[in-house]
Amino acid sequence: MTKFEALGLDKSLLDAITDLGFENPSEVQEKAIPILLENETDLVALAQTGTGKTAAFGFPLIQKINSDSRTTQGLILSPTRELCLQITNELKLYSKYVKGLHTVAIYGGASISDQAHQIKRGAQIIVATPGRMKDMINRRMVDISKIDYCILDEADEMLNMGFYEDIKDILSNTPDEKFTWLFSATMPREVATIAKKFMHKPQEITVGAKNAGASTVQHEYYVVGGRDRYPALKRLADANPDIFSVVFCRTKRDTQKVAEKLIEDGYNAGALHGDLSQNQRDLVMNAFRKKQIQMLVATDVAARGIDVDDITHVINYQLPDEIETYTHRSGRTGRAGKSGISMVIVTRSEMRKIKSIEGKIKQKFLTKKIPTGIEICEIQLYHLANKIKDTEVNSEVENYLPAISDVLKDLDREALIKKIVSVEFTRFYNYYNKTKDLNTVDGGRDRGDHGADGGSNNGSVRYFINVGEKDGYDWMSLKDFLKDTLSVGRDDVFKVDVKESFSFFNSHESIKELILQTFSEFKVDGRFINVEVSKNPGGGGGRGRRDRNRGGGGGRDRDRRGGGRRKEKTSSRRSGDSKPGKRRSKRKDGFY
Numbered sequence: 001m002t003k004f005e006a007l008g009l010d011k012s013l014l015d016a017i018t019d020l021g022f023e024n025p026s027e028v029q030e031k032a033i034p035i036l037l038e039n040e041t042d043l044v045a046l047a048q049t050g051t052g053k054t055a056a057f058g059f060p061l062i063q064k065i066n067s068d069s070r071t072t073q074g075l076i077l078s079p080t081r082e083l084c085l086q087i088t089n090e091l092k093l094y095s096k097y098v099k100g101l102h103t104v105a106i107y108g109g110a111s112i113s114d115q116a117h118q119i120k121r122g123a124q125i126i127v128a129t130p131g132r133m134k135d136m137i138n139r140r141m142v143d144i145s146k147i148d149y150c151i152l153d154e155a156d157e158m159l160n161m162g163f164y165e166d167i168k169d170i171l172s173n174t175p176d177e178k179f180t181w182l183f184s185a186t187m188p189r190e191v192a193t194i195a196k197k198f199m200h201k202p203q204e205i206t207v208g209a210k211n212a213g214a215s216t217v218q219h220e221y222y223v224v225g226g227r228d229r230y231p232a233l234k235r236l237a238d239a240n241p242d243i244f245s246v247v248f249c250r251t252k253r254d255t256q257k258v259a260e261k262l263i264e265d266g267y268n269a270g271a272l273h274g275d276l277s278q279n280q281r282d283l284v285m286n287a288f289r290k291k292q293i294q295m296l297v298a299t300d301v302a303a304r305g306i307d308v309d310d311i312t313h314v315i316n317y318q319l320p321d322e323i324e325t326y327t328h329r330s331g332r333t334g335r336a337g338k339s340g341i342s343m344v345i346v347t348r349s350e351m352r353k354i355k356s357i358e359g360k361i362k363q364k365f366l367t368k369k370i371p372t373g374i375e376i377c378e379i380q381l382y383h384l385a386n387k388i389k390d391t392e393v394n395s396e397v398e399n400y401l402p403a404i405s406d407v408l409k410d411l412d413r414e415a416l417i418k419k420i421v422s423v424e425f426t427r428f429y430n431y432y433n434k435t436k437d438l439n440t441v442d443g444g445r446d447r448g449d450h451g452a453d454g455g456s457n458n459g460s461v462r463y464f465i466n467v468g469e470k471d472g473y474d475w476m477s478l479k480d481f482l483k484d485t486l487s488v489g490r491d492d493v494f495k496v497d498v499k500e501s502f503s504f505f506n507s508h509e510s511i512k513e514l515i516l517q518t519f520s521e522f523k524v525d526g527r528f529i530n531v532e533v534s535k536n537p538g539g540g541g542g543r544g545r546r547d548r549n550r551g552g553g554g555g556r557d558r559d560r561r562g563g564g565r566r567k568e569k570t571s572s573r574r575s576g577d578s579k580p581g582k583r584r585s586k587r588k589d590g591f592y
């Protein structure tokens with residue numbers, strides 16, 4: 001008897017499982033399947049992404065559905081179109097030997113009447129995004145009044161994306177005597193509220209430590225010349241405007257030096273090392289916790305006690321001597337179910353260390369290029385535009401509005417926008433305008449998607465797209481979305497670089513028209529997805545030149561409470577914002 005058989009699954013499922021090549025159930029499957037098969041119960045299951053949750057609810061659901069009846073019996077809600085399609089595909093594979101079972105996907109950005117038609121032909125299982133589902137309920141295109149099972153997949157993500165009201169509405173169209181299975185990677189308060197409000201005495205299972213998530217860290221390395229470490233660090237910071245990071249150096253001296261330089265260049269930085277008094281260390285840590293410090297430069301020993309959950313990036317300014325230490329460093333990010341990035345700045349002679357680390361952490365590094373000046377300018381410009389959009393209007397300005405309007409009365413909207421963004425942008429532009437590529441010649445192995453064309457841009461086009469982490473994407477899921485939407489192959493889009501509220505990607509020149517055409521009037525869940533050709537070449541520009549710029553501006557002159565006034569530098573930027581934006585967890589795929 002196989003382990004899957006022991007869970008109580010039928011022959012038709014077992015045969016499909018054999019075809020899929022699954023040998024053993026994953027932990028969440030082992031725990032959830034028997035509970036769901038043997039009981040009629042509500043269930044809350046917490047497990048990280050990539051642990052096999054789809055099969056954990058999919059197998060029992062398929063087994064419990066009556067495929068002789070055409071009535072819709074199971075509804076799965078999932079946050080995004082790609083996930084929706086992914087789940088539907090998986091369920092189809094699982095049920096390939098179950099005669100008459102139909103699973104239909106419902107999501108925005110595709111013809112609603114086609115979807116309605118598919119449902120009309122009989123769909124025992126519907127997999128839907130909340131937005132489109134609600135739309136179809138309102139138009140009476142679906143009937144979910146007789147469902148027996150409702151599954152909320154990636155519940156934390158759905159709530160993150162603001163689907164609470166939609167979910168509530170959808171659930172109000174389902175019968176009371178159904179069973180609800182909730183799957184989530186994390187258990188924030190909102191998810192607990194849903195469980196409490198819409199579920200009856202749910203059984204609970206947890207896989208791995210609650211909120212644990214070392215696998216939510218993406219590892220990246222950047223190859224630079226030995227003297228370019230510091231300018232590279234600055235660019236990494238500038239290319240990630242909301243960075244909240246720990247920067248690791250090898251010695252106390254380097255730690256102090258790098259922190260001082262960053263502060264001098266206008267960044268919100270602080271040093272943490274053993275030569276500081278306890279009192280000084282407390283001050284720095286408090287400022288870091290309050291996010292008044294965005295870049296905490298630390299030694300390994302001093303960083304040991306850092307218990308801050310939402311660090312977005314760990315930057316290895318220098319690699320540690322011991323490989324073991326790298327694990328401790330990268331573990332500072334990707335905590336509490338959030339995702340994180342661990343970046344390593346290396347010289348070519350240190351490359352072999354990357355290999356040993358990969359062996360140790362059992363994860364591959366992505367080769368990345370230090371962003372070019374123009375790339376940074378573009379990121380900063382979009383960031384600025386988004387910041388303006390999200391800024392809450394201070395009611396105090398009302399009083400001055402008539403006078404200000406008078407001053408600006410000759411400027412039309414477009415001219416005004418240009419001027420507003422130029423106020424901040426010009427400093428960045430002036431600093432980066434003439435700088436060169438920091439990546440060393442032949443910057444290491446090209447692996448994964450990011451270096452797909454090795455940094456040159458022969459025949460490749462870079463695009464801007466107005467979705468990002470905020471919309472639940474990471475580079476993998478955005479790439480999947482693009483690939484599916486455009487019906488192109490895996491390697492046709494590359495260098496997918498996801499930022500907070502927008503992203504970049506590359507394609508070969510030959511599909512540029514297809515891409516621009518596809519996204520000319522493209523909506524997902526009621527929202528326009530917009531793609532434009534980006535000016536920056538992406539991923540590094542030309543090759544082989546070194547940038548020797550040292551010091552200088554391009555940094556931030558932020559509101560450094562408690563710090564002395566910094567010297568005015570023409571090339572640095574001013575912005576009164578000391579709070580980096582909140583990061584949302586990204587999805588990472590891959591089994592275990």
Ligand code: ADP
Binds near residue numbers: 021025053055
């Ligand atoms: P989650 O929903 O938890 O993020 P998925 O259900 O998407 O995870 O599963 C991740 C990947 O693992 C999928 O490609 C799936 O086919 C595969 N998978 C699931 N269960 C098993 C198993 N028991 N053995 C091997 N691979 C599996």
Ligand code: MG
Binds near residue numbers: 050053054153154
């Ligand atoms: Mg899943």
